[in-house]
Amino acid sequence: MKRKSFRGGGERVEFPFREAFWMSVEQIRKRLKRSIIVVGSIALGISLLTHLEMTNVILATYMSSMGTTMEAYQFWLIIVSLFVCGIGLINANLIAIYERYREIGTMKCLGAMDQHVMKLFLIESLIFGLVGGVLGFSFGTITAMASSSVQLGINVLGFTPLEAILRYLAITTGLSVLLSVVSTVYPAWRAARLNPVEALRHNV
Amino acid sequence: MTDYIVETQSLTRHYEVGGFTVKALDDVNIQIVRGEYNSIVGPSGSGKTTLFNMIGGLDRPTKGQVFIDEIDIAKLDAYELAWLRCHRVGYIFQTFNLIPVLTAQENVALPMIFAGIPRDKREKRSVEMLEKMGLGERLHHRPMELSAGQQQRVAIARALANDPDIILADEPTGNLDLNTGLEIINILRELNQERGVTVIAATHDMKIIDVSDAIFWVRDGKIERAERRNSS
Numbered sequence: 073m074k075r076k077s078f079r080g081g082g083e084r085v086e087f088p089f090r091e092a093f094w095m096s097v098e099q100i101r102k103r104l105k106r107s108i109i110v111v112g113s114i115a116l117g118i119s120l121l122t123h124l125e126m127t128n129v130i131l132a133t134y135m136s137s138m139g140t141t142m143e144a145y146q147f148w149l150i151i152v153s154l155f156v157c158g159i160g161l162i163n164a165n166l167i168a169i170y171e172r173y174r175e176i177g178t179m180k181c182l183g184a185m186d187q188h189v190m191k192l193f194l195i196e197s198l199i200f201g202l203v204g205g206v207l208g209f210s211f212g213t214i215t216a217m218a219s220s221s222v223q224l225g226i227n228v229l230g231f232t233p234l235e236a237i238l239r240y241l242a243i244t245t246g247l248s249v250l251l252s253v254v255s256t257v258y259p260a261w262r263a264a265r266l267n268p269v270e271a272l273r274h275n276v
Numbered sequence: 277m278t279d280y281i282v283e284t285q286s287l288t289r290h291y292e293v294g295g296f297t298v299k300a301l302d303d304v305n306i307q308i309v310r311g312e313y314n315s316i317v318g319p320s321g322s323g324k325t326t327l328f329n330m331i332g333g334l335d336r337p338t339k340g341q342v343f344i345d346e347i348d349i350a351k352l353d354a355y356e357l358a359w360l361r362c363h364r365v366g367y368i369f370q371t372f373n374l375i376p377v378l379t380a381q382e383n384v385a386l387p388m389i390f391a392g393i394p395r396d397k398r399e400k401r402s403v404e405m406l407e408k409m410g411l412g413e414r415l416h417h418r419p420m421e422l423s424a425g426q427q428q429r430v431a432i433a434r435a436l437a438n439d440p441d442i443i444l445a446d447e448p449t450g451n452l453d454l455n456t457g458l459e460i461i462n463i464l465r466e467l468n469q470e471r472g473v474t475v476i477a478a479t480h481d482m483k484i485i486d487v488s489d490a491i492f493w494v495r496d497g498k499i500e501r502a503e504r505r506n507s508s
Contacts, residue, residue: 084392085358091389102377178373181334182434183362183390185354268334268361272373 087188089195096195106168107200110252113164114204115211117157118248121150122212123219125240130220133231154251161255169193169259170274176263177271186264193260197252205248209241280343281442281474282308282331287340289326289497300326302497303340308476308490310441313468315485316478318494324478325446327494331476332367332444333360344442362390366435366473370447372427374419380406380430381415387437405433409463425456432463436473443467445477449484458483 100107124146176189220228263271289301301323308314318324329335330342333349341348344364352360361367374383384402393401406415409429419427428448435443445464449457465487468475477484485491493501 083359083363085355085362085390086392087390088392095389098382099377174373175375178375179386179390180358181332181361181367181373182387183358183438185358188390267336269329272334272369 085183085185087184087191089191092188092191092195096192096199099192100196100199103168106164110161110164110168110200111204111207113157113160114200114248114252115208117153117251118205118208118244119212119215120153121247122209122240122244123216124150125244126213126216126237127220129236129240130216130228130232131224133233133236134220134224134228154247158251158255161252162258165197165256165259169263173263173266173271173274176266177268177274180266180268180271189264190260193256193263194253197256197260198249201249201252202245204252205245206241208248209244212244213237213240278307279310280307281310281345282306282476283343283346284327284330285341285343287327287330287342288338289323289330289335290338299497301330301337304494304497304499306492306499306502308474310474311468311472312474312489313465313487314474314476314490314492315488316476316492316494317480317485318500319480322494323497324494326497328444328446328476328478332365333357334367358390362387363438364440364442366438366440366443368428368431368435368443368445368448370450372419372424372431372451374427374430374434376419379416379418380411380422383419383430384433384437387434391438402433402437405436406430409433423456424452425459428452428456428460429463432460432467436467441472441474443473443475445475445479447479447481448477449479449481457481461487 128146176184179189217229217232284304284306287301287304288299291298291300304323304327316324316327326335330337331344333342333344333352336350341350343349344360349357349360367373374380375386378386381399381402384405385398388398388401403412403415406412409432411426411429411433414422414426414430419430422430428451443464448460448464452460461481461484464475464477467473477488479485489505491503491505492499493503
């Protein structure tokens, strides 16, 4: 009963998106503490950005004639905060993925390919980005509304168009996903291309 | 002609350590007969584990070849190598290497995900495998909640998940006490006899050596002696 082919009859090696997605969700759930820290750090960066943006939007629509635009210092504040957030994320991902080297080695012994490992980590980061983005946006919007209404009275909120809020939700969530995924690519790629023996040698 | 499932030809593996070349394996030629129980024996640092890694396609040789079913595994592409690890070979390690965040049942089901087996079938089969290993009561325990012997039985169930024809075991009893070790050896021997799985165990445990059909004594990266026991 020799089986000569290495692409055997009907026997595959695969890791479809659906399976990878559910495994990612499980991983996030089972490493909840780490997940909360990662999502929290994304949300923090995004909420600062949202706070500044939304404050501008609220004031601009309220005092439409005066036309408040973003100040240069705000722009740089956002850039710096996103940069710091990104560096922090790369660092967190390097550590988190390093802790999973043995697990990656084991999965490779069981038939996982480099791209399967990448897929798993990238889906996780996509989820972190989405959740962090929405949370960060919500938090930033609430603080922006709160601080503007404290300064100018509660009426100020009535002028904010829903359309602008939704637009900024899309922008900030997109940015958040980008931030999360980009900061995962390098650590994940470094881990995924290890051969099983190298990966299993790690004792954390 | 004897049916060899694994063969090596002048298999050599060098490591560069701090400017020195360490010859972990040096010109090793072995043949492993299909369906037999094989032991690779030698002191630690003799090259057993390196040989184990080479045969399992986990590491690439510096020189020479490993043939599985007469196919040179160095020539396989990434997909074929993954296929080999997924469907043909089951690995058992000294340190079990179970995934700590997954339950016993999920650990056994994992290789079946990569084999494309649908969820309901995976669950059914992994429960069956664990019940066969006497772990029917431990399905939803995580590795940390299991004893060493139980963990190794989960690892055996996982190794068998995709019905491989080779079981590679690296010091499977190395972290177990006498009785548990014996239990694991008996399970492996039964699997070998009932399913016809070829077992290759790297070990220095005399109890494993006793049940072997063939024994390869390794020293300083070379095969010192190849011995055949019962001709069964």
